């Protein structure tokens with residue numbers, strides 16, 4: 001079917017719209033229409049193109065999707081080689097001064113000459129790509145390869161929403177006939193985390209050949225070089241432009257730029273993403289400031305960078321400086337300390353935290369990473385160790401980003417020689433020997449030693465002494481630290497064995513404050529059972545649960561000996577809490593602490609266990625009908641059920657009573673028929689009070 005001019009017009013309009021909205025969405029992060037509307041326009045274009053294949057164009061937005069699995073990538077010879085860049089080895093700020101000094105020397109500038117202008121940019125940690133646009137249309141995308149010959153990855157690059165398939169026309173700045181844009185393809189950290197999350201799900205479901213990625217750069221490189229474009233498209237990628245390759249020269253109508261920064265702005269106008277972080281810097285001081293500023297914000301950026309890049313801004317000066325071998329003299333990469341390094345696992349130890357959490361930690365052959373020497377890295381929990389399959393002797397990738405605790409990212413499996421045993425979490429706390437338990441649905445093992453465990457001592461004492469528990473006046477954070485470190489308090493009962501001599505021996509402790517503290521400790525002996533129970537710091541036992549326990553059991557001994565089932569009878573105590581209390585008191589250490597505290601004079605008034613609420617009407621079935629003078633239907637029902645009666649909807653021979661109010665109908669008749677006793681509201685109240693109705 002020959003296309004009418006109308007169809008061509010509509011197709012053009014749709015392409016225009018879709019290009020614009022894709023740019024709003026992917027590049028500007030500011031979508032103007034809902035996704036569903038975008039999808040509708042997209043489908044309309046797809047249908048028109050399907051009906052008129054002669055009107056298909058390579059830069060149509062529909063050409064981002066689809067495509068067959070590639071056999072391998074075609075080779076591409078770069079028209080202008082993709083050079084590498086010299087790396088400044090001095091990672092201190094002085095690296096920037098070295099570069100400026102070299103540039104000035106090469107240019108023959110003296111002390112009296114003005115500062116050289118540079119553009120300072122981020123050094124993105126991804127892979128370099130050359131995008132070739134002819135008459136504004138993306139015709140080819142290639143990897144850097146060896147700098148001379150790369151691979152044609154056009155299909156996969158088309159899937160990156162930020163990369164325009166067609167450049168945006170501009171009246172002031174006509175698009176050159178040939179424009180090669182150079183930049184970096186990378187994966188944002190959040191996208192990387194999400195991708196790995198998905199990969200883990202697939203692996204958990206038993207998918208074959210799936211793996212998680214070690215870092216965003218590997219994930220990005222894998223996605224770009226993925227032969228199946230359908231899979232490549234599921235890997236979210238980003239792009240920033242920072243340079244150019246071949247471009248139509250001014251003599252042939254191309255643009256006449258004089259600075260690198262002008263070029264970056266032109267790329268932005270033509271619809272390419274250019275980082276807002278690129279800045280013009282006047283001389284070395286500005287470069288140093290940029291290096292420091294970006295270095296300090298590195299971990300807050302949404303993507304990984306491995307340094308910054310400085311480029312001489314003036315294209316004329318760039319030309320004068322030229323190249324040494326394959327590197328330009330006008331640019332340098334100033335790296336930050338690497339955040340990932342390889343090292344070896346010497347052992348896997350288990351660390352006990354202040355809350356009793358057991359954390360497996362890899363002891364490493366010391367390695368300089370992220371600006372410090374790292375000797376340990378967290379493995380988080382048992383599942384993580386198994387997921388990453390980290391074993392003693394393995395070569396691992398260690399990552400340290402900013403102030404974050406160093407982490408083992410993954411194992412290098414090729415470097416495993418002979419397999420050490422699979423790691424298992426100890427079933428006893430390595431500090432105190434108490435049982436370590438992992439509760440259902442939780443990732444962590446915890447030491448049940450509580451008060452007894454050295455690792456948890458400070459925390460346990462502070463919790464015990466706090467106002468809402470034993471309320472020991474004057475016993476704060478610093479003092480607890482001091483007492484535990486000096487070894488005068490190892491367990492809670494030790495608090496009640498302190499004498500004046502122990503206290504005045506502590507740093508900055510005068511006799512007066514020591515006496516006050518002793519008085520505070522003495523006063524705390526007179527307490528209540530709920531405060532005491534809460535103070536023990538049993539996991540999941542807050543103040544409310546402590547109160548419920550005390551009320552339900554009346555005294556401590558009944559609680560100490562309660563089974564998990566008996567604990568479940570306490571209002572609001574579920575299986576997790578019951579289990580936690582039971583395990584706590586099953587530890588001989590914890591019982592010992594309780595006994596010693598009592599022996600030291602800690603006491604409270606015990607009560608009677610609350611008798612199980614009596615159910616005087618158990619076994620009775622009552623039917624309500626009509627309107628009672630004061631009680632609503634629901635109130636009457638609640639009262640009856642609380643007393644153990646069953647409230648039924650219809651009258652039968654089994655009905656014990658019918659409670660009838662005004663305008664009672666058929667149910668009252670039925671009761672009379674069957675000879676069932678009938679009560680009014682007063683009768684109901686007498687029944688509830690224990691009378692006979």
Ligand code: IVH
Pocket residue numbers: 083084085086121122123124125126127128144184242243309328331333
């Ligand atoms: S300019 C002739 N600018 O770092 C200069 N490169 O060897 C060519 N990179 O392969 C590179 N961010 O993959 C330049 N803002 C940036 C960059 C950057 C990252 C990468 C690029 C290149 C390597 C330098």
